[in-house]
Amino acid sequence: xxxxxxxxxxxxxxxxxxxxxxxxxxxxxxxxxxxxxxxxxxxxxxxxxxxxxxxxxxxxxxxxxxxxxxxxxxxxxxxxxxxxxxxxxxxxxxxxxxxxxxxxxxxxxxxxxxxxxxxxxxxxxxxxxxxxxxxxxxxxxxxxxxxxxxxxxxxxxxxxxxxxxxxxxxxxxxxxxxxxxxxxxxxxxxxxxxxxxxxxxxxxxxxxxxxxxxxxxxxxxxxxxxxxxxxxxxxxxxxxxxxxxxxxxxxxxxxxxxxxxxxxxxxxxxxxxxxxxxxxxxxxxxxxxxxxxxxxxxxxxxxxxxxxxxxxxxxxxxxxxxxxxxxxxxxxxxxxxxxxxxxxxxxxxxxxxxxxxxxxxxxxxxxxxxxxxxxxxxxxxxxxxxxxxxxxxxxxxxxxxxxxxxxxxxxxxxxxxxxxxxxxxxxxxxxxxxxxxxxxxxxxxxxxxxxxxxxxxxxxxxxxxxxxxxxxxxxxxxxxxxxxxxxxxxxxxxxxxxxxxxxxxx
Numbered sequence: 001x002x003x004x005x006x007x008x009x010x011x012x013x014x015x016x017x018x019x020x021x022x023x024x025x026x027x028x029x030x031x032x033x034x035x036x037x038x039x040x041x042x043x044x045x046x047x048x049x050x051x052x053x054x055x056x057x058x059x060x061x062x063x064x065x066x067x068x069x070x071x072x073x074x075x076x077x078x079x080x081x082x083x084x085x086x087x088x089x090x091x092x093x094x095x096x097x098x099x100x101x102x103x104x105x106x107x108x109x110x111x112x113x114x115x116x117x118x119x120x121x122x123x124x125x126x127x128x129x130x131x132x133x134x135x136x137x138x139x140x141x142x143x144x145x146x147x148x149x150x151x152x153x154x155x156x157x158x159x160x161x162x163x164x165x166x167x168x169x170x171x172x173x174x175x176x177x178x179x180x181x182x183x184x185x186x187x188x189x190x191x192x193x194x195x196x197x198x199x200x201x202x203x204x205x206x207x208x209x210x211x212x213x214x215x216x217x218x219x220x221x222x223x224x225x226x227x228x229x230x231x232x233x234x235x236x237x238x239x240x241x242x243x244x245x246x247x248x249x250x251x252x253x254x255x256x257x258x259x260x261x262x263x264x265x266x267x268x269x270x271x272x273x274x275x276x277x278x279x280x281x282x283x284x285x286x287x288x289x290x291x292x293x294x295x296x297x298x299x300x301x302x303x304x305x306x307x308x309x310x311x312x313x314x315x316x317x318x319x320x321x322x323x324x325x326x327x328x329x330x331x332x333x334x335x336x337x338x339x340x341x342x343x344x345x346x347x348x349x350x351x352x353x354x355x356x357x358x359x360x361x362x363x364x365x366x367x368x369x370x371x372x373x374x375x376x377x378x379x380x381x382x383x384x385x386x387x388x389x390x391x392x393x394x395x396x397x398x399x400x401x402x403x404x405x406x407x408x409x410x411x412x413x414x415x416x417x418x419x420x421x422x423x424x425x426x427x428x429x430x431x432x433x434x435x436x437x438x439x440x441x442x443x444x445x446x447x448x449x450x451x452x453x454x455x456x457x458x459x460x461x462x463x464x465x466x467x468x469x470x471x472x473x474x475x476x477x478x479x480x481x482x483x484x485x486x487x488x489x490x491x492x493x494x495x496x497x498x499x500x501x502x503x504x505x506x
Contacts, residue, residue: 001125001248002045003330007300008052008255010070013329015174017221020044023163023170024228025212029204030162035134038231040163042131043138047167050121052255052299054114059303063089066302073175076192077149090304115143115151121251128247138163147195158198165198169205172196177213185213222333238285245292252296256306258384259295267291269374273415278435279366280467287367290342294371297326309385321347321355346371349407363459366437369409373399373416376408396422411436431491432475439493441468442476446485446494 002016009015020041027040051069058065067089087096122139141155141164148156169189177185186209193202205212215224236244249263271288279287298306301323305316312320324344331340345368348354350361354372380395390398396417402408418424430439437458444454455465473479476487488494 001049001251004252004296004299005046005048005051007297007326007330008055008066008069009048009072010066010068011175012178014221015178016045016048017225018178018215019167019170019174020225021215021221021228022174022212023166024225026166026170026201026205027163029208030166030201032162034231036163038229039132039134039138040166041225041229041231042126042135043142043163044167044170046122046126046131046135046139047142047171048118048122049125049251050118053121053251054117055255055303056257056307058114059307061087063091064302064304066300073172076196077145119143119151125247125251129244134161134163137161138167142167144168145196146198149195160198165201169197169201173205173213182209182213185209242289242292245289248296249292252293252299255298256303258307258382259298262378262382263292263295266294266371266374266378269378269416269419270371272419273370273374273412274367276415276418277366277370277411278433278438278471279370280464280471282467283367283464286338286342287371289336290339290346290367291371291374293331293336293339294327294343294346294375295323296330296343297323297328300326307385311386325356342367342371346375348372349402350409351406353407359459362440362457364409365458365460365464366409366412369412370415373408373412376402377413377416377420392420392422396420431493432477432487434472434475438468438472438475441465442472442484442488443493445469445472445481446488448481 002020003013006013006015023040023044024037027037032040052065055065058068062068087100119140119142122142123136126136126139138161141160144150144153144155144160144164145168146157146160146165150156172192173185173189176188186206189197189202189205189209193199215221246264246267249267250261253259253262253264267288270291271284274284274287301319305312305319308316324347328340328344331337331343342365344356345354345359345364348357348359348364348368349372350364350369352358352360377395377399380390380398381392383389399408399413399417403410403413414424430436434442440458441454444457449457451466451469452462454460454469455462458465460468473484476484478484478487
């Protein structure tokens with residue numbers, strides 16, 4: 001989620017991780033105990049996690065919401081001048097004037113509520129994730145200022161939690177250090193001493209800035225944060241992981257009013273379709289969890305694009321096509337990396353017309369085909385700024401048209417439509433209850449391909465291929481390749497006519 005906050009802030013990924021390291025190093029020098037450092041850690045990682053919840057309003061007032069937020073650390077308080085400079089950015093003068101008049105009216109309250117919305121969203125997520133009261137209290141004060149002019153303006157000076165004061169300074173000095181080195185970081189800390197920042201913390205930071213700001217880059221930053229905090233050793237059960245991922249899914253979806261509830265709905269469809277298609281339990285779980293996180297990368301694209309009522313420019317379309325890649329990169333360094341390898345493919349299509357990689361045919365695993373079909377179906381049921389929502393029948397017709405032209409997988413689409421309550425078109429019935437994917441695996445196994453070779457040819461993991469082979473042998477009542485070959489020949493699964501028929505069907 002901290003990587004999502006980076007994207008939502010218009011900052012380079014790992015800004016928050018580096019901020020977290022700075023805050024924790026200062027916390028150690030202040031003398032905080034293990035519990036106190038854990039509070040600093042979670043406060044740093046989650047302070048900005050709600051920065052996208054009102055991105056729709058931000059884009060309405062300020063154009064590119066990412067550009068607006070990326071400038072926020074550069075000023076000592078986003079006052080009237082800051083707001084007016086960004087009001088209607090990128091729009092014609094007459095539109096900016098209209099927004100100015102609206103701001104004088106009721107719009108001022110909406111703009112002033114932006115930071116408070118971020119604070120409340122972070123507190124709410126911390127509660128959903130089961131974090132303790134100390135973390136929630138620190139997040140509640142994350143946007144207070146030493147001089148009392150912060151949000152919500154209920155605390156000032158030493159009454160602000162120490163974790164909040166540490167994170168507030170670390171957030172800004174990380175940006176200035178990245179842009180101008182140690183000298184710039186020290187300068188901004190001194191400049192805001194006694195206004196935004198705690199004077200004593202500034203003096204401490206200035207005295208040890210060279211040591212505090214040195215640190216690893218790249219994936220090493222992720223590992224450094226984990227190593228620096230001994231309390232980051234909580235292990236989630238399967239149910240707890242699903243609950244956390246569902247919370248993350250809902251958090252990502254609130255970026256736009258057009259996608260509320262989208263990811264969790266896709267997860268339900270995809271998991272049920274996977275089970276209907278006869279996928280093994282591990283794959284059904286995998287596609288459910290990948291669905292929860294498949295749209296995290298949307299945080300890295302401005303709402304000026306997502307919520308645009310007209311057609312997109314070439315550049316805007318390219319930014320949209322980037323969001324699955326951002327999802328995969330956000331997950332790549334963590335234990336959730338396997339989810340990213342599925343999630344990145346939810347806009348890929350069998351004919352290579354999808355994105356971001358233009359994957360074709362058998363290189364697209366069945367779990368990704370199901371996720372893509374579930375995402376496409378659910379998206380059509382939801383309104384978008386450029387179109388009204390489709391009816392369920394219209395959405396089903398769209399998916400079947402995509403099958404007919406070779407973009408979506410027929411089995412995946414019919415599985416999704418079946419669990420969504422549509423009458424399923426009769427598909428070819430394979431012997432012994434085999435699925436179409438299992439027939440593909442059986443044909444390769446019958447020809448003598450080892451599990452690794454089957455996995456490579458079908459674009460699936462070796463473990464998934466092995467599970468398929470095991471289930472196939474159980475279904476057809478054999479225990480070795482030779483007998484499986486006899487079964488395949490006996491039931492006409494090897495001939496060219498059958499292969500061509502299946503290809504046409506799929």
